[in-house]
Amino acid sequence: MCHRRARAHWGACLRSGLCCQYHRASPDQTTPSQTNGMVERFNGCIAEVLATTRFHSGEHLRETLTRYVQVYNLHISQRALAHCSPVVVLKRWYQEHPELFQQQPQDQAGLDM
Secondary structure (H helix, E strand, O other): OHHHHHHHOHHHHHOOHHHHHHHOOOOOOOOOOOOOHHHHHHHHHHHHHHHHOOOOOHHHHHHHHHHHHHHHHHHOOEHHHOOEOHHHHHHHHHHHOHHHOOOOOOOOOOOOO
16 A cells, blocks of 8 residues: 555655655655656667677777767767757857856867777
């Protein structure tokens, strides 16, 4: 019963200490945690790279992940960012609100292809 209540009425169920222990949640948590869709997409893409690539060394793995992060941030547009790459959006924010930044966003070095 408590498990069904947690799905239907998360906040009410969590007010019960027993139910909190059952769900391993804190009483002040009234909504289920949500994940960031862009983070999930990035993690999924990294998982695909890891599953489909044979790395010869730890250094090869590091270089591959570094290159992928550069490509992702500079060239892959995100629907949640109005089909712009994260760096483009960051630069726009800098133009509108420079006081929020400690330094100006820069493009990273080009890729070796």
